[in-house]
Amino acid sequence: xxxxxxxxxxxxxxxxxxxxxxxxxxxxxxxxxxxxxxxxxxxxxxxxxxxxxxxxxxxxxxxxxxxxxxxxxxxxxxxxxxxxxxxxxxxxxxxxxxxxxxxxxxxxxxxxxxxxxxxxxxxxxxxxxxxxxxxxxxxxxxxxxxxxxxxxxxxxxxxxxxxxxxxxxxxxxxxxxxxxxxxxxxxxxxxxxxxxxxxxxxxxxxxxxxxxxxxxxxxxxxxxxxxxxxxxxxxxxxxxxxxxxxxxxxxxxxxxxxxxxxxxxxxxxxxxxxxxxxxxxxxxxxxxxxxxxxxxxxxxxxxxxxxxxxxxxxxxxxxxxxxxxxxxxxxxxxxxxxxxxxxxxxxxxxxxxxxxxxxxxxxxxxxxxxxxxxxxxxxxxxxxxxxxxxxxxxxxxxxxxxx
Numbered sequence: 001x002x003x004x005x006x007x008x009x010x011x012x013x014x015x016x017x018x019x020x021x022x023x024x025x026x027x028x029x030x031x032x033x034x035x036x037x038x039x040x041x042x043x044x045x046x047x048x049x050x051x052x053x054x055x056x057x058x059x060x061x062x063x064x065x066x067x068x069x070x071x072x073x074x075x076x077x078x079x080x081x082x083x084x085x086x087x088x089x090x091x092x093x094x095x096x097x098x099x100x101x102x103x104x105x106x107x108x109x110x111x112x113x114x115x116x117x118x119x120x121x122x123x124x125x126x127x128x129x130x131x132x133x134x135x136x137x138x139x140x141x142x143x144x145x146x147x148x149x150x151x152x153x154x155x156x157x158x159x160x161x162x163x164x165x166x167x168x169x170x171x172x173x174x175x176x177x178x179x180x181x182x183x184x185x186x187x188x189x190x191x192x193x194x195x196x197x198x199x200x201x202x203x204x205x206x207x208x209x210x211x212x213x214x215x216x217x218x219x220x221x222x223x224x225x226x227x228x229x230x231x232x233x234x235x236x237x238x239x240x241x242x243x244x245x246x247x248x249x250x251x252x253x254x255x256x257x258x259x260x261x262x263x264x265x266x267x268x269x270x271x272x273x274x275x276x277x278x279x280x281x282x283x284x285x286x287x288x289x290x291x292x293x294x295x296x297x298x299x300x301x302x303x304x305x306x307x308x309x310x311x312x313x314x315x316x317x318x319x320x321x322x323x324x325x326x327x328x329x330x331x332x333x334x335x336x337x338x339x340x341x342x343x344x345x346x347x348x349x350x351x352x353x354x355x356x357x358x359x360x361x362x363x364x365x366x367x368x369x370x371x372x373x374x375x376x377x378x379x380x381x382x383x384x385x386x387x388x389x390x391x392x393x394x395x396x397x398x399x400x401x402x403x
Contacts, residue, residue, distance in 0.1 A: 011053050020052075022052070029388070032388045064329065067319040078299045128163070137372060144402060153256040155176070183391065254396060259366065264381050273374055286344060288349070300314060
């Protein structure tokens with residue numbers, strides 16, 4: 001990987017030398033366990049707040065209570081820009097709605113999407129998700145092996161996403177290629193190119209659909225959506241479609257992959273789920289906790305002192321969910337995997353006004369994927385260590401299994 005150490009930064013004068021560390025959340029490809037150990041060790045061995053000189057320079061907050069304080073305070077910590085460095089993977093130099101909009105501006109737009117994730121809607125989708133999961137597994141089960149990311153974890157949520165949006169199903173393989181380049185590309189040039197390609201395709205398809213009669217899909221809903229009696233403008237429509245692409249695909253792919261990677265290595269835990277499938281629902285939450293893989297960030301809107309650390313307007317702050325979910329000050333026995341852990345107050349899905357709106361769908365897709373995989377392939381193991389890399393969304397590149 002060449003995305004590590006992206007342009008080291010001259011440390012600003014207001015940053016004390018003793019708080020500077022050589023931390024980089026853009027970790028290169030490595031075994032999954034090693035990747036999460038890097039974040040856990042960083043938390044154990046550093047102050048609650050420190051400064052990384054990599055990727056343009058940014059503060060890193062390592063404690064759950066502090067991360068939640070930041071994510072729930074948009075007045076001082078803006079969600080714009082939504083990446084470190086800024087805009088690494090998308091062409092437009094403008095705010096991406098609604099993820100880069102702060103309250104109260106983002107609320108009306110978020111309210112358009114919220115009804116899509118009501119329990120009744122999610123329940124109605126379960127048969128199709130299950131049908132697709134079974135179809136995919138039956139496509140490789142006789143082989144006695146699979147590369148899980150490419151053959152199952154990626155095509156399952158991608159197919160469901162295409163159907164929900166009303167995009168052509170024949171675009172699935174191309175979407176997977178773009179998604180991989182956007183999040184796992186080996187250079188910022190590759191990531192940016194993928195972002196441009198996604199944006200260009202979506203723009204062309206949305207333009208085409210706007211000239212056609214409405215359909216029963218999410219794209220038609222967005223095209224005809226209104227805020228305060230007015231249809232959303234073309235820029236906001238494009239932002240929504242682009243955001244749904246990047247949020248609706250990669251996160252579920254990674255959650256499934258990390259969970260099955262763990263179960264492949266822990267047959268005793270796998271047996272618990274086989275003996276009592278009702279545990280799978282709580283197991284999903286524990287897998288999300290142990291493998292919290294999103295690294296959101298915020299930008300200071302003013303100079304302030306944050307728990308004894310002086311920060312300046314424009315400073316970037318990383319709020320790693322991996323550190324939140326592995327925080328020994330917040331999670332009892334944080335290093336023990338308890339498939340029945342309750343309550344499970346992990347940070348995988350964020351906090352505050354930008355808490356993941358698609359969480360109900362993600363949880364169901366992951367749960368159904370585990371239910372069907374364990375039912376149809378009850379015993380499986382790794383043929384090689386699962387490999388993953390860091391970033392704004394950390395993720396697995398490949399996971400080879402046999403049974």
